[in-house]
Amino acid sequence: MIPAKAIQAGRAFALLAALFLFAFGIAVVLLALDQQRVVDATSRLQDQTVPEIIRFQRLARNLEQLRQEGERIFAVSSQTSRQQSMFVVTLIASHPSILEHPGAARLARETEQFLGDVVRQAGTDDRRPATRYDEWQRIAARLGMQVDDVSVQGINLANTDLNVATTAMRLARYKLMTALVLVGVFLIVFMVLVRRHLIYPLQRINQVLSTLSADRPAPEFAPATMLEIRAVEDSVREHHALLIQNDETRQVLEKLANKDGLTGLMNRRHFMQSAEVELQRAQRYRRPVTVAMADLDLFKKLNDTYGHAAGDAMLRAFADLVRDTLRQSDFVCRYGGEEFAFLFPEIGPAETEKLAERLRARCDAMEVPLPDGRLVKATVSIGLADASECPIEIALKRADEALYEAKRLGRNRVVLSSPAVPEIDGEPDTLTGNLF
Amino acid sequence: MSRAALLLLLWCAIPASLGGGVLAADRPALRVLVLENAPPMSFRDEFGKLTGFSVEVARAVCSEMRVNCAFDVVTQSALIPTISQGKADIAAVGLLETPERRAKMLFAKPYYRSISLWLARPGVVPGQAGVRVAAVVGSVQEAYGRKQGWEMNPVTTHGELAEPLISGQAQAVLVPMISALNLQKTAAFRKLGLATTVINAAELSGEAAFGISPFRPELQKEINAALDRIKRNGTYDRINSRFLPFRVS
Numbered sequence: 001m002i003p004a005k006a007i008q009a010g011r012a013f014a015l016l017a018a019l020f021l022f023a024f025g026i027a028v029v030l031l032a033l034d035q036q037r038v039v040d041a042t043s044r045l046q047d048q049t050v051p052e053i054i055r056f057q058r059l060a061r062n063l064e065q066l067r068q069e070g071e072r073i074f075a076v077s078s079q080t081s082r083q084q085s086m087f088v089v090t091l092i093a094s095h096p097s098i099l100e101h102p103g104a105a106r107l108a109r110e111t112e113q114f115l116g117d118v119v120r121q122a123g124t125d126d127r128r129p130a131t132r133y134d135e136w137q138r139i140a141a142r143l144g145m146q147v148d149d150v151s152v153q154g155i156n157l158a159n160t161d162l163n164v165a166t167t168a169m170r171l172a173r174y175k176l177m178t179a180l181v182l183v184g185v186f187l188i189v190f191m192v193l194v195r196r197h198l199i200y201p202l203q204r205i206n207q208v209l210s211t212l213s214a215d216r217p218a219p220e221f222a223p224a225t226m227l228e229i230r231a232v233e234d235s236v237r238e239h240h241a242l243l244i245q246n247d248e249t250r251q252v253l254e255k256l257a258n259k260d261g262l263t264g265l266m267n268r269r270h271f272m273q274s275a276e277v278e279l280q281r282a283q284r285y286r287r288p289v290t291v292a293m294a295d296l297d298l299f300k301k302l303n304d305t306y307g308h309a310a311g312d313a314m315l316r317a318f319a320d321l322v323r324d325t326l327r328q329s330d331f332v333c334r335y336g337g338e339e340f341a342f343l344f345p346e347i348g349p350a351e352t353e354k355l356a357e358r359l360r361a362r363c364d365a366m367e368v369p370l371p372d373g374r375l376v377k378a379t380v381s382i383g384l385a386d387a388s389e390c391p392i393e394i395a396l397k398r399a400d401e402a403l404y405e406a407k408r409l410g411r412n413r414v415v416l417s418s419p420a421v422p423e424i425d426g427e428p429d430t431l432t433g434n435l436f
Numbered sequence: 437m438s439r440a441a442l443l444l445l446l447w448c449a450i451p452a453s454l455g456g457g458v459l460a461a462d463r464p465a466l467r468v469l470v471l472e473n474a475p476p477m478s479f480r481d482e483f484g485k486l487t488g489f490s491v492e493v494a495r496a497v498c499s500e501m502r503v504n505c506a507f508d509v510v511t512q513s514a515l516i517p518t519i520s521q522g523k524a525d526i527a528a529v530g531l532l533e534t535p536e537r538r539a540k541m542l543f544a545k546p547y548y549r550s551i552s553l554w555l556a557r558p559g560v561v562p563g564q565a566g567v568r569v570a571a572v573v574g575s576v577q578e579a580y581g582r583k584q585g586w587e588m589n590p591v592t593t594h595g596e597l598a599e600p601l602i603s604g605q606a607q608a609v610l611v612p613m614i615s616a617l618n619l620q621k622t623a624a625f626r627k628l629g630l631a632t633t634v635i636n637a638a639e640l641s642g643e644a645a646f647g648i649s650p651f652r653p654e655l656q657k658e659i660n661a662a663l664d665r666i667k668r669n670g671t672y673d674r675i676n677s678r679f680l681p682f683r684v685s
Contacts, residue, residue: 051668062682090632091616092682097683
């Protein structure tokens with residue numbers, strides 16, 4: 001019944017929550033790290049890479065300027081203009097922005113030398129430049145390509161930062177998904193555990209409590225994992241045991257309350273309740289019903305002669321005799337002292353008289369042994385009355401009168417009360433009755 | 437309808453006027469030193485307004501910093517003493533960073549890169565005996581020439597550099613590249629038929645930056661950030677194209 005291992009629900013769920021927080025915390029930290037990498041990459045892009053890209057664009061612009069100045073040297077006719085352009089070419093080719101890029105520096109130096117030659121030659125012979133224009137075209141084409149290369153190189157500088165950011169974002173996406181799955185799994189596990197170990201046992205307890213009764217067997221519980229649930233289940237079992245105990249006590253008390261202690265017959269209160277109910281039933285269905293009062297004859301004398309113990313023995317013996325003689329359905333109680341009251345359902349006075357007569361005869365024949373070996377005897381006087389048409393009190397009063405009549409007639413006999421005189425005939429009416 | 441329009445105008449005007457007021461009231465104008473006769477870096481245009489590459493970069497920086505700037509004209513020789521004594525906040529002149537200068541003032545991030553040129557008749561080489569070299573007083577070129585033991589012919593402004601060569605007082609001139617560009621523009625100078633030689637000395641080429649008063653160190657960071665912004669947002673390149681034939685940064 002009791003499983004080997006039981007855990008406290010609070011501790012178990014706290015442990016689960018701590019585990020979850022730990023795992024989720026790690027996921028959050030990892031995500032934050034990725035986010036930081038993205039932030040770093042973008043700020044590096046903005047603060048370092050973009051200025052660097054702009055630097056490449058300026059370099060490209062200077063190379064393009066170099067090409068334009070070269071074109072101008074070939075295009076213009078004035079030597080002064082050529083020299084001015086040549087001066088700018090010299091400056092550009094010597095400028096640090098060009099010198100720091102090896103490819104551009106080489107090409108610029110070559111361009112400067114070529115154009116310098118051209119300008120010098122033009123100083124002596126104005127037609128010379130035209131002859132070298134094809135050569136210049138090749139250099140100009142290389143300058144153009146160098147411009148393209150430098151531009152693309154500059155733009156590509158952003159790739160590293162963008163790749164870092166993209167990788168970090170992708171990683172972050174996987175981690176986020178993992179974290180979400182983690183949350184989902186933990187929630188499911190949590191719900192399953194709560195359901196299995198808390199909700200289901202509580203539902204079972206509720207069901208058991210709603211049908212818990214002393215009439216039913218003790219509730220059975222499957223072994224619970226949680227200590228708290230187990231405590232409640234134990235309480236339910238204890239409660240059931242208490243219910244049974246209370247019911248037994250109640251039954252005992254009820255019997256004690258309804259029975260006469262000495263004879264084991266009904267007591268007067270219980271008889272009056274039961275007889276009342278039976279009488280009403282009989283009268284409703286117009287069934288015959290008869291009541292009787294009996295009294296052990298000369299009982300006081302028996303007590304005085306043999307002692308109270310003998311009297312009690314006599315009362316017990318008479319009660320046994322009554323139980324033995326009467327039908328199962330008859331009501332009988334110790335009415336008080338040595339007096340007994342009866343109610344006989346379903347039979348009228350005539351049949352009751354036979355029954356009573358048998359009782360009287362058997363009592364008359366009975367000898368009751370006392371502890372000291374002596375035998376005592378007692379007779380009984382019985383008064384009967386029809387109860388089919390009057391309240392129980394009236395019927396019993398008539399039976400008592402008949403009993404009194406039996407005593408008066410010499411005891412040890414059965415007397416049937418004379419047919420009932422209508423109740424409405426009171427004392428004055430007796431005279432009227434006599435008149436008819 | 438017209439009342440609503442008026443309210444809208446007021447609504448728009450309040451923050452603008454407030455902002456402007458705060459700007460003017462909160463931050464006193466920065467005193468910015470510029471050279472006057474040094475085209476195309478710093479000169480007066482036909483309307484007498486100061487302009488040029490350095491001046492316009494300084495204006496753009498001031499506008500990025502959201503401060504008002506008051507321009508003061510000085511000579512090259514007076515420039516460094518003025519800034520080092522804290523009589524001005526910014527020297528909007530392309531200064532090469534030398535150890536002597538670093539001891540006297542702070543430098544912003546460089547805004548262009550320069551080289552120095554030796555302009556002389558073909559055959560006249562640096563260090564040749566009997567050659568007088570023209571240079572601007574207080575410039576690194578003058579300091580370099582003196583250090584080399586050359587005979588120097590100092591002038592006050594960049595605009596006066598052509599004078600000694602044309603008059604024959606000097607046989608060569610040692611100048612920053614942008615001044616040389618300007619010299620080449622005058623017909624009289626071109627007539628001299630000078631040859632150009634790049635002087636590859638460490639102290640004569642490299643990055644040129646604005647000077648900052650040693651008493652205003654907090655300005656350095658702000659000026660650098662403003663320079664970064666104008667270099668990114670295109671303002672700087674537009675100024676470059678306006679005054680110079682190629683990219684100088």
